Amino acid sequence: xxxxxxxxxxxxxxxxxxxxxxxxSEDGTERERLVVGSDGPDWAARVRSLxxxxxxxxxxxxxxxxxxxxLAAPGGRCIAHMPGRLxxxxxxxxxxxxxxxxxVPVLNxxxxxxxxxxxxxxxxxxxxxxxxxLGTGVGGAVMCDGHLLRGHLGRAGHVGHITVxxxxxxxxxxxxxSLEDAVGNHTLGARSAGRYHxxxxxxxxxxxxxxxAVDLWTRLARDLAAGLVxxxxxxxxxxxxxxxxxxxxxxxxxxxxxLAMDPWEWRPAGRRVQLATTHLGDLAGAYxxxxxAQLHIASPxx
Amino acid sequence: xxxxxxxxxxxxxxxxxxxxxxxxSEDGTERERLVVGSDGPDWAARVRSLxxxxxxxxxxxxxxxxxxxxLAAPGGRCIAHMPGRLxxxxxxxxxxxxxxxxxVPVLNxxxxxxxxxxxxxxxxxxxxxxxxxLGTGVGGAVMCDGHLLRGHLGRAGHVGHITVxxxxxxxxxxxxxSLEDAVGNHTLGARSAGRYHxxxxxxxxxxxxxxxAVDLWTRLARDLAAGLVxxxxxxxxxxxxxxxxxxxxxxxxxxxxxLAMDPWEWRPAGRRVQLATTHLGDLAGAYxxxxxAQLHIASPxx
Numbered sequence: 008x009x010x011x012x013x014x015x016x017x018x019x020x021x022x023x024x025x026x027x028x029x030x031x032s033e034d035g036t037e038r039e040r041l042v043v044g045s046d047g048p049d050w051a052a053r054v055r056s057l058x059x060x061x062x063x064x065x066x067x068x069x070x071x072x073x074x075x076x077x078l079a080a081p082g083g084r085c086i087a088h089m090p091g092r093l094x095x096x097x098x099x100x101x102x103x104x105x106x107x108x109x110x111v112p113v114l115n116x117x118x119x120x121x122x123x124x125x126x127x128x129x130x131x132x133x134x135x136x137x138x139x140x141l142g143t144g145v146g147g148a149v150m151c152d153g154h155l156l157r158g159h160l161g162r163a164g165h166v167g168h169i170t171v172x173x174x175x176x177x178x179x180x181x182x183x184x185s186l187e188d189a190v191g192n193h194t195l196g197a198r199s200a201g202r203y204h205x206x207x208x209x210x211x212x213x214x215x216x217x218x219x220a221v222d223l224w225t226r227l228a229r230d231l232a233a234g235l236v237x238x239x240x241x242x243x244x245x246x247x248x249x250x251x252x253x254x255x256x257x258x259x260x261x262x263x264x265x266l267a268m269d270p271w272e273w274r275p276a277g278r279r280v281q282l283a284t285t286h287l288g289d290l291a292g293a294y295x296x297x298x299x300a301q302l303h304i305a306s307p308x309x
Numbered sequence: 310x311x312x313x314x315x316x317x318x319x320x321x322x323x324x325x326x327x328x329x330x331x332x333x334s335e336d337g338t339e340r341e342r343l344v345v346g347s348d349g350p351d352w353a354a355r356v357r358s359l360x361x362x363x364x365x366x367x368x369x370x371x372x373x374x375x376x377x378x379x380l381a382a383p384g385g386r387c388i389a390h391m392p393g394r395l396x397x398x399x400x401x402x403x404x405x406x407x408x409x410x411x412x413v414p415v416l417n418x419x420x421x422x423x424x425x426x427x428x429x430x431x432x433x434x435x436x437x438x439x440x441x442x443l444g445t446g447v448g449g450a451v452m453c454d455g456h457l458l459r460g461h462l463g464r465a466g467h468v469g470h471i472t473v474x475x476x477x478x479x480x481x482x483x484x485x486x487s488l489e490d491a492v493g494n495h496t497l498g499a500r501s502a503g504r505y506h507x508x509x510x511x512x513x514x515x516x517x518x519x520x521x522a523v524d525l526w527t528r529l530a531r532d533l534a535a536g537l538v539x540x541x542x543x544x545x546x547x548x549x550x551x552x553x554x555x556x557x558x559x560x561x562x563x564x565x566x567x568l569a570m571d572p573w574e575w576r577p578a579g580r581r582v583q584l585a586t587t588h589l590g591d592l593a594g595a596y597x598x599x600x601x602a603q604l605h606i607a608s609p610x611x
Contacts, residue, residue: 135460135461151460152456159546160577161545163453165575166542166543168575169539174474177573229475239464240468240484243462273464273482
């Protein structure tokens with residue numbers, strides 16, 4: 008038996024700009040990483056040829072999993088709802104498309120990222136985990152009692168779309184005064200009267216102590232704290248993972264966030280929820296997709 | 310074999326003012342209902358004697374379940390955290406206290422009520438359910454993908470403690486500007502400048518069209534709508550059950566609530582979440598406790 012025949016899983020993450028394909032050992036060790044652009048109408052054919060290429064070189068995989076934006080259909084064979092991006096994604100049956108002898112499970116990308124972090128990242132062994140991704144928008148996913156929440160339409164864990172100010176205007180999915188609009192980079196220009204457009208620049212000025220930057224950052228931490236303490240009371244995590252571009256500020260974010268949560272977090276018997284940043288970065292979705300394929304082999308209803 | 314020997318389950322709901330004990334057939338048919346006060350230091354002994362009485366008259370039960378306020382301990386043998394009410398409840402091991410040959414599962418009362426409604430009430434056969442109880446305070450519970458959420462500290466589903474206005478004052482568990490404070494009866498006096506103290510009187514004046522009442526009611530519906538659309542995006546239910554005293558207003562509540570949700574609810578492919586009121590009233594917790602005992606027999610890890 009050669010190394011090439013060692014068992015492995017394939018995880019595919021379909022991003023808005025890049026497609027990531029990982030070949031991983033059963034313990035999550037990375038064997039191959041393929042990254043290509045996701046532009047153009049032939050992105051799905053490109054995924055097929057990357058998977059075929061892995062199979063040709065490494066032998067048949069144990070299983071393949073897909074992480075994608077949008078809402079996965081019940082049964083998880085396709086994405087049912089994803090207007091706008093990746094044309095043709097809606098309704099595409101991946102088991103058929105990849106001519107896989109086994110069902111290919113399809114997960115929402117944030118849900119997959121959480122599964123990846125629990126498998127090989129910042130929340131290994133945890134059973135109650137909240138992931139919040141802070142980037143252009145705010146997304147996330149929830150694991151509760153060891154169960155990754157999907158929900159009736161696959162929408163569970165869209166934690167950016169909770170109200171922090173019921174008097175505020177509706178966001179992209181119509182939530183009034185949402186966490187996403189209070190914190191996501193897409194409103195940073197408006198929130199700063201045009202002064203900032205990305206968080207790296209803002210965080211640098213926070214470290215320098217510039218009053219406008221500090222004021223914006225304090226408000227961001229406050230609104231994020233209100234959202235997180237609310238979510239804590241609904242899904243009761245033991246750890247909150249912060250991912251996405253804004254979380255790269257690290258302690259510059261975690262310190263004021265933690266201070267803002269101190270007076271607001273419900274801490275039964277003094278127990279507080281741990282805050283941490285993600286470990287797997289933008290590979291988390293592909294890790295989670297592979298993990299889902301692995302779980303699916305063990306228990307097809309998972 | 311006599312009727313008295315027919316198999317049955319016992320569900321106990323420990324309320325702040327009353328203790329309800331139900332004997333139920335395996336299909337949920339009510340066989341006996343015992344209700345006593347929960348005041349005084351000997352409330353736990355009273356539960357024991359009610360259970361002993363059922364066992365003496367009906368023969369041994371298949372199993373016993375307990376619903377109680379507070380946070381259930383991991384493993385569900387006791388309530389770990391419940392400051393203030395029912396002295397002695399914290400840490401009381403019910404399997405031991407009731408001298409039961411089988412483990413007696415203990416559930417948070419709102420989580421039990423949701424399980425009861427899914428078993429025999431307004432959400433039979435549903436797998437994604439949000440329960441929101443609207444009374445003195447606002448509570449609730451969540452079932453997602455058929456799984457009743459407990460969480461790390463047993464606190465999952467405390468949906469009254471989510472922010473609807475991050476600028477507002479902290480509530481009883483420190484959540485700023487919470488749904489509970491915006492909607493619960495305990496703030497109605499303050500919200501109405503002393504004019505109203507219970508929802509029945511308020512709802513009656515809403516039907517009569519009194520401007521102050523209509524204004525208070527519209528604001529209540531708006532804040533509740535903001536909370537519900539937020540929760541929809543986090544736990545993705547197919548149905549929302551409204552329980553508690555305020556929900557007894559029925560259509561007087563559901564109509565303006567539904568109107569307030571119309572512009573704010575995310576409805577992928579036009580799909581909206583069903584709104585309904587609970588069916589089992591204040592017996593839901595005891596039903597759910599019995600159901601949990603039944604599930605526990607089939608699968609001890611449930």
